[in-house]
Amino acid sequence: MAENKAGGGISGEALLFLTDEQLRKGIEAMFFAYRGFTADPDRILEKYGYGRAHHRAVHFIGRSPGTNVNNLLGILGVTKQSLNRVLRTLIEDGLVESRVGVQDKRERHLYLSERGNALEAELSEAQRARMRAAYREAGHEAVAGFRRVLEAMMDPDQAAHFHAMSSKEDKG
Amino acid sequence: MAENKAGGGISGEALLFLTDEQLRKGIEAMFFAYRGFTADPDRILEKYGYGRAHHRAVHFIGRSPGTNVNNLLGILGVTKQSLNRVLRTLIEDGLVESRVGVQDKRERHLYLSERGNALEAELSEAQRARMRAAYREAGHEAVAGFRRVLEAMMDPDQAAHFHAMSSKEDKG
């Protein structure tokens, strides 16, 4: 470890962004930024008595209406029991509809109700507003770099989910 | 909401990165990337029976040796009780040393022990390795953009902590 100490002089400035200190700052930036990233939704969720897990479920159901439980499990990377607890309350509260599959009747297909869509829109707009402000402040090219680094940071399985998601509505 | 639908044609390509769809993808990229970001430390922590809260404490104590509890509370953004539970186990296990303040004896100054430093190094190197790989893959300019967007995404208070931290060892 510590093979890139500042001043080690591997190749001077060209690799300055790979010094331990620069990497550390990237790590801390991720930590602080993620807190900002979740702060607005957290405040909204609190009003309704929900948590982040509800947000994630609502987000990805809204993103892929009609998705089944197994697919959602793969995306979220949690256990069936954990997701089920969240899903049950959302269904009971009338935010999510669960419909038995047509081809395969074992499957449940998940949809947002009108109220579910309303919550999704409220959460999404808050999060997009912050993202929009950050993008505006950082600029077009910074955003491209931001996205490139994030994609490279994902685990391959998660990146697969991410890309599968993207190909639905966008080609970016 | 939805004021920037793709195809709305506000100004064509120049603002394409501010469409709702692009913002949504940024949001999802943050979600998936953050899981990758924490995956390696999580595996290491499990070996020792610790969690992410322990990681965060060890990280920031290692970063600012001699910091007091109040400062750490500000950085971490949790309650005294929550931090104390984590800190207590780290002190009991001999990873963190708590020394009574010299000027103000109410304060406790926190330091990593040798074993604490070893754990910090193990966690940090794992996380830096992933960050290094992502940085290499994305390239120098992408990293600059990545950092710019992250900083713009932080809450002002958190950004203050971030910058206060940075000025200790680095001028980036």
Added chain:
DNA sequence: CTTGGAATGTCAACAACGCTGACTTAAAGT
């Protein structure tokens, strides 16, 4: 010297949200 407040620590209780393990039901595949 006394008192107020700040810094710290501790106890209790609770909630969100992960986890494992065991089990059921229903439907599909073979």
Added chain:
DNA sequence: ACTTTAAGTCAGCGTTGTTGACATTCCAAG
């Protein structure tokens, strides 16, 4: 018929966040 798959359920547990109440220690102001 038998096995596998999808989903749901129950029970229990661990980490990490929360509030509220309270004790201790110590600095500093009156």
